[in-house]
Amino acid sequence: MQFTPQRLGPGAIYLRSLDRFFRSNGDLIKVAEIEPQILWTKGTAKGARPAGSPAERRHLANLPQHVLTHGVGYPIGGTVCDQTEHIAEFDRWNRELGVAWTSEHLSILQVRNGSAVQSCGFLMPPIQTEAGVRLAARNIMERRAALGLPFAFETGVNYFALGDYEMPDGEFFAAVAEEADCGILLDLTNLWINEKNGRASIRDILGRLPLDRVWELHLAGIEMERGYWVDAHSREIDPELADLTAEIIPNLPNLGAIIFELAPDRVASFGERAYLHEIETLHRLWDRVAPTEAATPVSGGRRTDSHPRYINPTPAQWERVLMRRMVPEAFQSEAETSYMPLKSTDEERFSLYCHLAGSFRSGALAELLGNTIRLLLLASGKEALQRLIDGYIATTPPVAFPTDEAVQFRRFLEAHPLPVPGLGDMLAFEGALLEAAVNNTTVRTVLSKDIDTMLADVAAGRLPGPSSDRPATVLEIGVDPAPFIRFAQVELSRAV
Amino acid sequence: MATANKPVTVRVPGNMNLEQAKNVLASVLGKVGHPACYSGFNISFVNAVDPSPLVLNVEHGSFNVKEG
Secondary structure (H helix, E strand, O other): OOOOOOOOEEEEEOOHHHHHHHHHOOOOOOEEEEOHHHHOEOOOOOOOOOEOOHHHHHHHHOOOOEEEEEOOOOOOOOOOOOOOOOHHHHHHHHHHHOOOOEEEEOOEEEEEEOOEEEEEEEEEOOOOOHHHHHHHHHHHHHHHHHHOOOEEEEOOOOOOOOOOOOOOHHHHHHHHHHHHOOEEEEEHHHHHHHHHOOOOOHHHHHHHOOHHHEEEEEEEOOEEEOOEEEEOOOOOOOHHHHHHHHHHHHHOOOOOEEEEEOOHHHHHHOOHHHHHHHHHHHHHHHOOOOOHHHOOOOOOOOOOOOOOOOOOOOHHHHHHHHHHHHOOHHHOOOOOOOOOOOOHHHHHHHHHHHHHHHHHHHHHHHHHOHHHHHHHHHHHOHHHHHHHHHHHHHHOOOOOOHHHHHHHHHHHHHHOOOOOOOHHHHHHHHHHHHHHHHHOOOEEEEEEEOHHHHHHHHHOOOOOOHHHEEEEEEEEEEOOOOOEEEEEOEEEEEEO | OOOOEEEEEEOOOOOOOOHHHHHHHHHHHOOOOOOOOOEOOOOHHHHHHOOOOOOOOOOOOOOOOOOO
């Protein structure tokens, strides 16, 4: 491989809510790293493929920054690794945005469940064995060929303790990079978290990595959850991590970008001044990058040695364990059996993973069915709502797209009706919004309450009362060419 | 109970508006994509059930956020 990344500079993960901010700070934010999949929608029809909007691509192509793409949702660490379904759309985004390289996670999101494929609901770590190296390298080479772009994998967070059957982290990352002959997106936050949680020393990892393959750094804020440091992208970069990064950067001859990451659910509480402060931190770090003329092409040498000590378990065995622990029992194929004995610490970490995955599932409901959730809160109280959500999560499988989660929750509520005034109307309204948005169709829904009065009641912390009752009205909702909601005058048929 | 289907004409009400409903639609449109790449705790549900800890710090109007 002879790819040498251009020195793009400091940047950040692009979010729609930050669009104006990125455009007005092009002098400071040099790189916009776009995660295309967070901008895509997936229709509700079975087999619908996620896709983005051509208009949004054109809008993004006018950003003042250099653009890179970072894949989410199709990681390259497991036996289930999509090389077809999303490729055409991803390729379209890469070409139209003119990206120099792209990246994805060295992680697992989907696993086999009998003859089906099932989402774990959370990015899970791969098994660090020889077979794990070969699997990841094969996935990377296929993805790179499919996209026709230089490719880097992201070093992930791993909340498990290192198993005695596993290669050390640095050795594993190095082996994958050399076997696949690819770049490394070094997420120093992830590695720092791993160190703080007692998994592996970051200096030991860096000592084993081919540092000339590091094209990009990710940095983010972390937080404590259930006794573990987690990769929450929640706040400013910790000064200790910034100091460590400053120490490391001069040793990265082919570094092309440093990216600050802030999660969408944390933007509201972060603020512009704090964000700009982080970008200034990145600039100070970027000043430590070696001069351009010192950059050296990565050697084309491929990995020749292997480590026969790290043979078992196989990736398939590990993924069966993931399926057993991350998917509710009622949805597990009976044909699947687990072959790996787990330690009590592993079980404890699986509990953490399930807790974090649950937060994404309930978060999707709060974001997409926010008024339904608030209505349930008003009617039943916080504890009862939490029990309802816990029961839902425990009895339904995780899904990849939040819209699928919302559809699934709507079905759950319809199957378990609750005596909450206005719940049916609110669920019908929010469900129709989603259907219109993801299917790009005009949706009609019949309501027996005044939706604005109901929304005002819920916002004010009141349960909808008789004042919101109305004769049946039909709302027509669509998003093309621009979002609209209007009353429709139609003829309905109803049972009398 | 009779179950025959009868046509019922639904007319557009004159005294109702949809401003809040349109705001909800606008809010949902920005959130229908795949979750972003992080492996921590998503606080959206916590904020929904207990919004008091959410402190807004929006300056110069550049951040397009309306929560709080």
